[in-house]
Amino acid sequence: MAKVVGFEISSQDPEKAVEFYRKVFGWEIAEPNWEYWPVAFEIGTDDSGINGGISKGPNDFPHGTRIQIEVESIDETLVLAQQCGAMVVREKMEFDSFFLAYLVDPTGVGLGLMEKRKVAGH
Known part of the structure; x- marks a missing residue:
């Protein structure tokens, strides 16, 4: 069964969104990479959550x-x-450790698909 492994908050003003989530919820947000600001929670602890981030929303999903x-x-x-x-709104994209694609379900809900890259020999 596929599982939810992350979230992405899209904004046309991601710097403002980063400040909001830092101040209101105390989120620790890293410096951006590819206009994506990672949010990391302590996975595996009692206070864990799913990882995600804040991004500059693309034309196909601005907010x-x-x-x-x-x-x-x-x-x-x-x-x-x-x-x-x-x-499908974004075909499969290749990153260092995973592949990512975006689609919109038949009801109009946008979601991402993530596939971990296979490590040679495993």
Whole structure:
């Protein structure tokens, strides 16, 4: 079963959003990378939460929050999602340790798909 592994808050003024979440909720937010400010919680503790971040919202998702769902295969999941009425808004992208894609479900809800990269020999 695929699980929710993160969240992404999209904003057209991410610096302002970062300050809001720091001040109101006490979030520790790292310096940006690719216009994405990571938020890290202490995973595995009693105070744990899911990791995520604040980003400069793209044209296809300028404002709002998307969950990120970890899947075994983004390619297979995208095919199945489209067969079930979803629209792919960002094809599979490659990062150092994972792949990421974005889609909109048949009801208009945006979400991300994440697939961990396989490490050679594992």
